[in-house]
Amino acid sequence: MRAINAAIIGCGAIHICHVEALRHTPGAHLHAIVDTDIIKGQALAATYGCHFYQDYREMLQDQRIEVVHICTPHYLHKTMILDALAAGKTVFSEKPVGMNSLEVADIAEAANRASGILGVCYQNRYNPTSRAIRDVLASNVLGKMLSIKAALTWSRSGGYYTESPWRGRFATEGGSLLINQAIHTLDLMQWFAGGIDSVKGVVDSGPLAGTIETEDSAMATFVLHNGARGLFWATNNHTTDSPLLLEIHCEKGMLQLRDNTLWQIADGERISLTNDNPPTGNGKNYWGIGHQKAIEQFYQAIQHGGDSNYININQAAKSIHIVEAIYRSSQLRRWISINY
Ligand SMILES: NC(=O)c1ccc[n+]([C@@H]2O[C@H](COP(=O)([O-])OP(=O)(O)OC[C@H]3O[C@@H](n4cnc5c(N)ncnc54)[C@H](O)[C@@H]3O)[C@@H](O)[C@H]2O)c1
Known part of the structure; x- marks a missing residue:
């Protein structure tokens, strides 16, 4: 090597x-x-x-x-x-x-x-729970997806923005909660559903309004590419960084990500499929555990070729289009179609 x-x-x-x-x-x-x-x-x-x-x-x-x-x-x-x-x-x-x-x-x-x-x-695409969700959905064991619900409640103080003043400004951060923190959740939602076709959403700022010119909270409804509905709520105004709460409702059961553990609920049973162990070293738990895996996969692609194991620009563009569509929808107060 x-x-x-x-x-x-x-x-x-x-x-x-x-x-x-x-x-x-x-x-x-x-x-x-x-x-x-x-x-x-x-x-x-x-x-x-x-x-x-x-x-x-x-x-x-x-x-x-x-x-x-x-x-x-x-x-x-x-x-x-x-x-x-x-x-x-x-x-x-x-x-x-x-x-x-x-x-x-x-x-x-x-x-x-x-x-x-x-x-x-x-x-976060490399988290064991994300991989398992993709596998269960691909196996069709739970039948057709009907909806995905995601709630991201994190905590960002005024100091987080003032210590790095590029944050919280449209010109330098491009937005805040959506483009910086919740972009991972939006990426996972679109990845699990095979894309998002249209969105109606709102962004706003509450406690951080005096500190940032961008948003600290957002909610949105999606028409997912597979015909299912997406429900999304995120805020930076919680008092702690709670793990992502995500639920996928399918015809024959439900997948639930809660406290970093993935549960499958079907036939009257609730079984734990896998969990995301906290990172070792200095990686923060709420950022997810996948930097090591993501970087390893990328270097493997450099060493051995092949682009299936890293996220290229076309994949990365999808969440940017979704973020942008939520901002537009919030401004225009109407549904926005997303053409990748
Ligand atoms: N993947 C994740 O979960 C995750 C988590 C946190 C941050 N991020 C991303 O990482 C990036 C950096 O965020 P951060 O929170 O570490 O920012 P930060 O403000 O903490 O650090 C930015 C650093 O860049 C340096 N810098 C600024 N201009 C420079 C220039 N022209 N040349 C060289 N260095 C320069 C600054 O001095 C500073 O040390 C952002 O894109 C952010 O969205 C990703």
Whole structure:
């Protein structure tokens, strides 16, 4: 197995999940980190025993680096992805890959032309419970899906937004609750149902209204591609980060994700199918447990080829279209069709 040198751009809250995943991924080697904050960046580089760059464009000229991880604020993703692909690098970007469908279209075009591949981090797809839901649905043992209900209730304080001021601003975050936190839930819902055809939704802000210009709460109803109904509610105003609550009602029973355990309820019986064990190391429990798996799969695709095991730009675009459709629906107060 050949060694693959990686660099991480952006050393904020999420970067440690990438550092740890790289440490445990066969063949991967953290070669450099990049951050505009020189004091933090140099200290972290010393801890990790890697190179430090303050300017990502300089890092892109380092021919020893093959893969670039993008862990920066949302408004920087498109430019950094395009620059990295143009420099011949392979890119693994944190979600959201871009802030809206126009940005995503530009990124898709660049990715199609590029020599390197582009993967996007939707780590919750790799949770054992997510895999099991897909398997049960594919087996048709519960019959046709009738509805999916998801409730995401997390806690984000005013300090979370003021300590990283790009958050909570349309120009730099592109929205808040939907595009940053609930995007994982929306991605799972569309993935389980084979897509979302149309949406009617509302976004609003409550306790955080004085701090952010974006939304802290949202609800939406979906017409799912398989004909079923989707019900979605999310807020950043809870006082703790509760695990995602998700229920899939089918003709012959129900799947229920509760406290990170997947239950199948059918024929008067409730059985536990699997659960998501909390991550080891510094990954936060509520982010899901899949960074290690997502990054491992991506490096396998780099080593061995094949794009079935990582989330490419076309897959990643779907949740951006849904987020955008909820924002539009909320503005226009009507159903919005989603054309992927
Ligand atoms: N997958 C998940 O579950 C998950 C969880 C949290 C965050 N994220 C994503 O990770 C990304 C980063 O979020 P965060 O919460 O870590 O942000 P953050 O504000 O904590 O960190 C951002 C870092 O980027 C650095 N930075 C800013 N501009 C830069 C530039 N031009 N060049 C180099 N570095 C620069 C900042 O100095 C900071 O260290 C976002 O896309 C976010 O949505 C994903």
